[in-house]
Amino acid sequence: MAQLPRSLFVTDDAKGEAFTDAPLRLPSLNFNLSAHHIYCLCMEALAIEPGNSFLDIGCGSGYIAAVASLLVGPTGRVCAWDLTAEIINFALFCMGRLPVTLPAPIEFDAHNVFLPYSKDPALKFDRIYCGAACPVQMVSYLHRLLAPRGVIVVPVEMELQKISAVGNIFCDTVISFVQFNQLVIPKQADLDKAYAAHPLHSFPPLAPSMTVEEKKNRLMLEKLASQGKLGANSAVMRAMLLLPRCHFVPEEEKADAYKSYPMCISRYGFNVSAQQIYTTCMELLDVHEGCTFLDIGCGCGYLTAVAGILVGRVRLRTPLPF
Numbered sequence: 001m002a003q004l005p006r007s008l009f010v011t012d013d014a015k016g017e018a019f020t021d022a023p024l025r026l027p028s029l030n031f032n033l034s035a036h037h038i039y040c041l042c043m044e045a046l047a048i049e050p051g052n053s054f055l056d057i058g059c060g061s062g063y064i065a066a067v068a069s070l071l072v073g074p075t076g077r078v079c080a081w082d083l084t085a086e087i088i089n090f091a092l093f094c095m096g097r098l099p100v101t102l103p104a105p106i107e108f109d110a111h112n113v114f115l116p117y118s119k120d121p122a123l124k125f126d127r128i129y130c131g132a133a134c135p136v137q138m139v140s141y142l143h144r145l146l147a148p149r150g151v152i153v154v155p156v157e158m159e160l161q162k163i164s165a166v167g168n169i170f171c172d173t174v175i176s177f178v179q180f181n182q183l184v185i186p187k188q189a190d191l192d193k194a195y196a197a198h199p200l201h202s203f204p205p206l207a208p209s210m211t212v213e214e215k216k217n218r219l220m221l222e223k224l225a226s227q228g229k230l231g232a233n234s235a236v237m238r239a240m241l242l243l244p245r246c247h248f249v250p251e252e253e254k255a256d257a258y259k260s261y262p263m264c265i266s267r268y269g270f271n272v273s274a275q276q277i278y279t280t281c282m283e284l285l286d287v288h289e290g291c292t293f294l295d296i297g298c299g300c301g302y303l304t305a306v307a308g309i310l311v312g313r314v315r316l317r318t319p320l321p322f
Helices: 012-017 036-046 063-072 085-095 136-143 188-197 212-226 235-241 251-256 275-285 302-311
Strands: 024-026 031-033 053-057 077-082 106-110 125-130 146-156 159-166 169-177 263-265 270-272
Touching: 012 024, 036 063, 036 125, 036 146, 036 159, 036 169, 053 063, 063 077, 063 085, 063 106, 063 125, 077 085, 085 106, 136 146, 136 159, 146 169, 212 235, 212 275, 235 275, 235 302, 251 263, 275 302
Parallel strands: 053 077, 053 125, 077 106, 125 146
Antiparallel strands: 024 031, 146 159, 159 169, 263 270
């Protein structure tokens, strides 16, 4: 940051406030620069390394993208997106007056992050900074941009969160409490049209031969994947697709088998956890073929069965009551 004076990233009328540690509004371009201590906090949390790929969402004048370029070095990659060509042109103007040569050229583009990137729909990044607040229900659209073990720092409502990709799930930590302008969300019709061509999650197609219970199970797991609580193509997802949850509860409890809360199996005196708890636990455990697995307090045996598919073998000490 010492190599990149902030005054080079603001309009002429704002230069007098460029070095004030407070948010800085550029009214002619309709965006803000964050207070400098927020930028420092975010970049420290991202822990950018040489060779990383980096995305700056809501890049504005390109300040954070330029800092990232110095950090990723010549073997890294930096992309920077904002909504309008006017903002992108101003960022390019700012790049032209920098006192240093950036080792990783910045790829600027006018693009809404919630839509598939037409130039490369499968593009993923090691590190992502988001300079505007993301509604909770839209965070899964950002998950899709993270590479394995990737990290994103993003304001979610009023929480500044660090979200890390761990296996096929996403773990968030609150760094601070902040107030950012909100990202622009496309209309639902535009999202539906865009993702018809580039699905957000690539599930296997629905088979005509699927039973009603198999379809309910599938819809439950799809919802969890859309919330970032289960990898759409993970081994855990594939195992759970084979095991409709209704087969692991008594007949009188089947109506609640696909609800999003814990179930009390009163006949036998135990609880079945909410499905999102099971998915998170199994993703974190990284159960794989050939390993040994112990299910303590196995209850109805659901996780035992999931693990059995993943490791290739199940041994039950006592028969299940149903």
